[in-house]
Amino acid sequence: MLASAPAWAEGDAGRGERVFQQCFSCHSVEPGEAGLQGPNLRGIAGSPIAARPDFEYSDALLEFARHEGTWDDALLDRYIADPAAVVPGTRMHYVGLKDAGRRADVIAYLKGARQLRE
Amino acid sequence: MRLRWLPALCLSLILPGLAHAQSPGKAATQVYPVTPGSGPHDVAPAPDGKVWYTAQRQGALGILDPATGAVRQVPLGPDSAPHGVIQGPDAAAWITDGGQNAIVRYDPRTDQVKVWKLPEETGYVNLNTATFDGAGLYWFTGQNGFYGRLDPKTGDMKVWKAPRGRGAYGITTAPDGSVYYVSLAGSHLARIDRDTGQATVIEPLTPKQGARRVWPDSRGDLWISEWNSGQLSRHSPASGVWKSWRLPGAHPQSYAVYVDDNDMVWVTDFGANATLSFEPRTEAWASYPGTAADANVRQILGRPGEVWLPESGTDKLVVIRTGAGPS
Numbered sequence: 001m002l003a004s005a006p007a008w009a010e011g012d013a014g015r016g017e018r019v020f021q022q023c024f025s026c027h028s029v030e031p032g033e034a035g036l037q038g039p040n041l042r043g044i045a046g047s048p049i050a051a052r053p054d055f056e057y058s059d060a061l062l063e064f065a066r067h068e069g070t071w072d073d074a075l076l077d078r079y080i081a082d083p084a085a086v087v088p089g090t091r092m093h094y095v096g097l098k099d100a101g102r103r104a105d106v107i108a109y110l111k112g113a114r115q116l117r118e
Numbered sequence: 119m120r121l122r123w124l125p126a127l128c129l130s131l132i133l134p135g136l137a138h139a140q141s142p143g144k145a146a147t148q149v150y151p152v153t154p155g156s157g158p159h160d161v162a163p164a165p166d167g168k169v170w171y172t173a174q175r176q177g178a179l180g181i182l183d184p185a186t187g188a189v190r191q192v193p194l195g196p197d198s199a200p201h202g203v204i205q206g207p208d209a210a211a212w213i214t215d216g217g218q219n220a221i222v223r224y225d226p227r228t229d230q231v232k233v234w235k236l237p238e239e240t241g242y243v244n245l246n247t248a249t250f251d252g253a254g255l256y257w258f259t260g261q262n263g264f265y266g267r268l269d270p271k272t273g274d275m276k277v278w279k280a281p282r283g284r285g286a287y288g289i290t291t292a293p294d295g296s297v298y299y300v301s302l303a304g305s306h307l308a309r310i311d312r313d314t315g316q317a318t319v320i321e322p323l324t325p326k327q328g329a330r331r332v333w334p335d336s337r338g339d340l341w342i343s344e345w346n347s348g349q350l351s352r353h354s355p356a357s358g359v360w361k362s363w364r365l366p367g368a369h370p371q372s373y374a375v376y377v378d379d380n381d382m383v384w385v386t387d388f389g390a391n392a393t394l395s396f397e398p399r400t401e402a403w404a405s406y407p408g409t410a411a412d413a414n415v416r417q418i419l420g421r422p423g424e425v426w427l428p429e430s431g432t433d434k435l436v437v438i439r440t441g442a443g444p445s
Contacts, residue, residue: 025303095175
């Protein structure tokens with residue numbers, strides 16, 4: 001008997017670009033764009049947590065990075081669902097995205113953004 | 119020779135706040151716990167003595183009765199995540215609901231909730247804050263780079279792209295009925311022509327200051343909280359003159375600003391976890407600490423004699439009782 005794939009494995013990057021509008025006011029995926037309230041998310045999937053040199057992360061996220069290490073798909077999914085629950089004290093003021101399918105879509109978009117725009 | 123004076127003059131406009139230490143605030147405060155987990159974002163005094171707040175994390179409008187401390191919540195709809203609330207000229211609560219990408223009206227007389235979705239072609243704008251102009255029209259900002267207008271009588275809604283893209287945040291109406299908003303990502307003030315809808319950028323004194331919110335005083339001068347620079351700034355539309363004061367803390371981050379009925383300026387500082395009052399005539403600061411760490415007061419509003427602070431990080435509303443208000 002095969003276990004079903006997690007929802008985040010089946011996301012649609014096209015739909016995810018529209019979901020990303022919820023993130024757009026504070027985050028960019030454009031190369032080199034910095035200075036917003038949140039870090040640039042280009043290439044975030046699979047990358048070390050809180051590691052961009054052009055952004056000043058909260059103490060809470062830096063501590064989180066010390067024991068979690070890398071943004072894998074499952075961790076991104078949990079964080080987007082409820083940032084304050086996963087990283088208490090995070091400065092990211094976002095209530096979270098309840099819909100697992102839409103989370104999968106935006107993760108697919110973040111994973112594909114590098115290829116889509118280069 | 120005259121040019122050599124210019125840098126010194128600019129510094130003199132920015133530095134005076136450094137010379138003034140802050141003192142503990144002396145006005146009485148009262149703390150009201152609200153629903154755990156609600157994350158009260160914005161607050162607005164209601165016409166019946168109660169106080170409204172946006173329970174952003176629970177998709178509801180919160181209603182506090184300060185006389186008893188009782189709270190209740192009114193659900194605003196599926197996917198609701200309300201950001202701003204103000205009282206309209208119709209004595210109803212008007213809410214910018216980022217979760218629903220809609221403007222929401224709550225009528226306290228009937229308990230009815232009415233929702234105006236933004237046009238489908240606009241897409242998600244991340245609704246932020248709103249104000250009524252002098253003619254009863256409702257103007258709002260969307261942090262993704264939009265501002266718009268709703269006519270409550272007809273339901274007609276128009277949405278415009280903000281100049282310079284993302285960042286449109288706090289919005290306010292000056293005593294003459296003019297509407298201004300500030301841009302956090304765009305670091306500017308803008309004035310909206312209410313006839314054409316066109317927004318005109320007004321450059322700040324400090325580049326990249328990260329303007330969060332804006333509020334007028336009784337003379338029509340505009341007070342602006344600057345997140346990136348940690349300053350409180352004043353712009354006079356009549357003269358075009360700016361003046362800035364750095365908040366007294368070590369690493370100030372100015373978030374909310376409000377001017378009360380006595381022209382006292384109130385500003386919150388995330389860096390100090392405190393709300394500060396600023397007396398423009400004496401340039402004196404007084405501090406009211408948050409009730410706990412990371413109180414995170416993101417907006418301030420009041421009525422004569424009362425300044426209300428929603429602590430989004432502690433699920434509490436705090437009132438500072440400043441006196442009886444103007445005679």
